[in-house]
Amino acid sequence: MGTPCVAQDSSDDSIKLSAVELFDFADRTRDAGDFATAETAYLALAQDPDLELRTEARFRLALMYADKMDRKRDAAVLLRRILDDKPDAAPVRLKLAQVLAELGEYQSARRELRAVQAGGLPPDVAQLVRFYSNALSATKRLGGSLDIAIAPSTNINRATRSDTLGTVIGDFTLSEDAQAQSGVGLALKAQGYGRVPLNAKTDLLVRLNAAGDLYRRSEFDDVTLSVQAGPQFISGRDRLALSLTAGHRWYGLDPYSVFYGVSGNWDHPLDDKTQIRIDASALKDDNSVNRLQDADRFTAAVGLDRAFSSTTGGGVRVFGSRDDARDPGYSNTSGGGSVYLYQDVARTTMVVNAAYRRLESDARLFLYPERRKDDNLDLSLSATFRSLTIGTFAPLTRVRYERNWSTVGIYDYDRLAFEFGVVSAF
Numbered sequence: 001m002g003t004p005c006v007a008q009d010s011s012d013d014s015i016k017l018s019a020v021e022l023f024d025f026a027d028r029t030r031d032a033g034d035f036a037t038a039e040t041a042y043l044a045l046a047q048d049p050d051l052e053l054r055t056e057a058r059f060r061l062a063l064m065y066a067d068k069m070d071r072k073r074d075a076a077v078l079l080r081r082i083l084d085d086k087p088d089a090a091p092v093r094l095k096l097a098q099v100l101a102e103l104g105e106y107q108s109a110r111r112e113l114r115a116v117q118a119g120g121l122p123p124d125v126a127q128l129v130r131f132y133s134n135a136l137s138a139t140k141r142l143g144g145s146l147d148i149a150i151a152p153s154t155n156i157n158r159a160t161r162s163d164t165l166g167t168v169i170g171d172f173t174l175s176e177d178a179q180a181q182s183g184v185g186l187a188l189k190a191q192g193y194g195r196v197p198l199n200a201k202t203d204l205l206v207r208l209n210a211a212g213d214l215y216r217r218s219e220f221d222d223v224t225l226s227v228q229a230g231p232q233f234i235s236g237r238d239r240l241a242l243s244l245t246a247g248h249r250w251y252g253l254d255p256y257s258v259f260y261g262v263s264g265n266w267d268h269p270l271d272d273k274t275q276i277r278i279d280a281s282a283l284k285d286d287n288s289v290n291r292l293q294d295a296d297r298f299t300a301a302v303g304l305d306r307a308f309s310s311t312t313g314g315g316v317r318v319f320g321s322r323d324d325a326r327d328p329g330y331s332n333t334s335g336g337g338s339v340y341l342y343q344d345v346a347r348t349t350m351v352v353n354a355a356y357r358r359l360e361s362d363a364r365l366f367l368y369p370e371r372r373k374d375d376n377l378d379l380s381l382s383a384t385f386r387s388l389t390i391g392t393f394a395p396l397t398r399v400r401y402e403r404n405w406s407t408v409g410i411y412d413y414d415r416l417a418f419e420f421g422v423v424s425a426f
Helices: 019-031 035-045 051-067 072-085 090-102 106-118 123-134
Strands: 005-008 014-017 142-153 164-167 170-173 183-199 202-215 222-235 238-251 254-271 274-287 295-307 312-325 332-345 348-361 373-385 393-406 413-424
Touching (some): 035 051, 051 072, 072 090, 090 106, 106 274, 106 312, 202 238, 222 254
Antiparallel strands (some): 005 014, 142 183, 142 413, 183 202, 222 238, 238 254, 254 274, 312 332
């Protein structure tokens, strides 16, 4: 039943308690509202060399964090730690899905539910899973996340490596700043949201998003801020979100563009292990640098996500976009697809992603000899190390290779980038 645990009394004499007695003590202090003492006892039991005792202690502590202390992110970290040791523990994964839903982490919650069902369930448990799936509308009112990473790259400005540019009037010599520049930057992503329930099946959802790549040479800084606001409808297991969208982008700390319009997405489970997602947007983009690039932008994407087992899954996505700009040379149509796979190995999540995109402009720009045609390949491999989690953040390492082949030399580039940072664990 595990090794005896040691407690200290006021006279500093050691008192040895069995695991059963310490569990009973922790439960009684928890029920009495003495959460600090109960937490200390559960944490002591969580260090027991017996896996089953550690699991039980972590699970009871996670329940106390989630249901009694409003420390849902701490609960999620503990539940994920249990699943690293026991990936087929369906009740633990169900609780994790519930906690993630209450935090507003819809996609992560649905992924956990698909993972539960991929392992095969008895009818009574399957019914409980369907209940949790239908209950995903129970969400946190306010929340947010922050990701930060050191990001060295061989081509921070996505520029050509050639020192000349072919044009209809001959080859131009490119300045050093117009060529590929290597460097080390800081990659930041932040999100905050607020949710106001309108009725049992409708929320008003407001999201603030910020993303930036910052370098020692500020002329290559790229920062975007945006806001989305609109209703979110829940019907059974389906979710439909519509929003007004507006944002501003700065490049080199100077205003680059302003965009605004409408966007929406629809999530629909095809079966217990598979979900389809449709995204679409229509935006007006006002370019502050070159008015000929002002454009109406339309995008659409369809994605399919599936859990293969409790520790593996993946998905595919097809997408397309249309930019209708003032100058036909800047108008273009693009489309492509991507595929991803993830695998939990011990306490590390590995994700591999591959994407391809084809772009063609409507007409040739006057200066260039050919109409722009691009083929873009984007490959990445990432690992999140949950064994090193600090609070609710876990270390992340990502390597990414991008290659863009173009008939216009200035758009022809390749880049290899790395990220070393921390991300929200969920």
